[in-house]
Amino acid sequence: MRVVLGPMEGVLDHLMREILTDINDYDLCVTEFVRVVDQKLPEHVFKRLCPELDQGSQTKSGVPVHIQLLGQDPIWMAENAVVAAELGAKGIDLNFGCPAKLVNKSKGGAALLQHPELIHDVVRACRNAVDSSIPVTAKIRLGWENPDDCFEIVDAIEQAGANELTVHARTKSGGYKASEIKWDYINQIRQRSTIPLIANGEIWNYADGQACIDTTGVDSLMVCRGAFNVPNLGNVVKHNANVMPWSEVVELMLVYSQYEMKGDKGLYYPNRVKQWFAYLRQQYPEAADLFREIRTFNKAEPIVERIKHYRDSLYVL
Template sequence: MRLILGPMEGVLDHLMREMLTEINDYDLCVTEFIRVIDQRLPKSVFYRLCPELLQGGKTLSGTPVRVQLLGQDPDWMAENAHLAASLGSPGIDINFGCPAKSVNKSRGGAVLLQEPELMHQIVKAVRDAVDPRVPVSAKVRLGWDDPSHCFEITDAVLQAKADEITIHARTKTDGYKAEAIKWDYIRQVKKASQISIVANGEVWNHADGQQCMETTQADALMVCRGALNLPNLGNVVKYNHAHMAWETVLELLLKYSGYEIKGDKGLYYPNRVKQWFAYLRHEYPQAKALFADVRRHNKAAPIVDVLQSAKEQLFRQAS
């Protein structure tokens, strides 16, 4: 199974990618989106959001990392795609799926699902701007408020000569409601088109991954939120590995703390680790209990102390 670690704005940064690709056999990562408006962005923006460009477009463990762009102007999207490719991105991904109101308000992300013709123009401009050997992909939802629009949307991307399309199996108005998942639409798209299809949405464990692939008949699978709930989800889905033990997760939290505090995003560490805890508590009751202590602090040092104390307590209990 080809498995992709998808993007999550403000959470799955390069430090998280580094750690998750070290412990999972992912075939590809996609970055948080780079917002394109009306200019060719400086190289520093690309290096900041995708420092893997400085090491051959891969994480240290060797997983390729594809730059994702979000914008509504075909020409400027093409300009920035060309730059990203020239800096070494092993592909260009285009975001048509982000449901955030702040993004949609400025004509970015999922709001473009209402304009398939503009989507076509953007994908075509990007495809024409980069070397034919550089893969161009797009991430979409089934539609804005009607899942039957997925056929027109995917056709727009297909006709623009994209190499691959990732389909999140909900509409924008569905948000992330579990009961709204519609994997069968992906299967219908797959039957009706020749483009490579990546399925996305509501994969939390091995059984979900198997069911999603069986239902959709997709060529690959992308996981996002589940990879934060369960840090070794990649290998759980791919190889049916056992769910990571809480003691190991705690070690990862401390390792991540070292990454974040020493890295260029140290100031954001408290918010980042709290965001991660918000996901972990769905899988681990221990995370839910520990989160009550973590959330009281707004500085890195006392949060690390809380984590270290929890680790020491586990060690004492084990001995």
């Protein structure tokens, strides 16, 4: 089984990748997307989202990192794929699944699911632009509204020469509703095509991962939101490990605090850590109490001090 740590815009940054790959047996990471419009982007844009480029396009624990591009112009997508490849990216992933309204409004992400021929052209241009040793992969949803559209979309990507495809088993209109998950469509895709697949969507624990494998016939899984609910989800899904205890999560948050404070001087830390709390509350009831104590703070220092105080109180108890 392979388990991939997927991208989450504005949440799963390089610091979080470093922390999560350090405590989990992930096989691959994919970055937040680099937004491509109508120009070749400078190197610093890629390195800001993927500083791992300076260490062999892998995390400090050795997990390979692929750069994700999002855009709709084949020429400019290919130009930027070349930049990523020249900077040492171990792989190029193309985002055709992002459901964000702002992205879709500008004809990016999931909006392209309505135009399989354009998806084909983007994938083909990127595949032709970079050396064959660098995998060019894609991520899709099942369609904009109709999941049956996935077969034409997958065929377009396969014919364009993509090396692998991640399928989020919902349509764009299905959002993130659990009731909208359709793993059986991934099984149908697998039976109709030869492109290697990664299954994504509603994998929150070991049982979910096994159910997904049984339903889809695919043993490569991607986790995204769940990796924030349960920080050691990679090991839970892959090795049936026990869920990380709350006390260890608190320690991990302090490690993250040190990384964020050093890396971005605390500017983004308050928002990032509050976002993380929103996910942790789904798994750990204790997170709600601690979140109430820090939610009004908009500076990094008092948040970190509050978490340290809370951590110390756990050991007193």
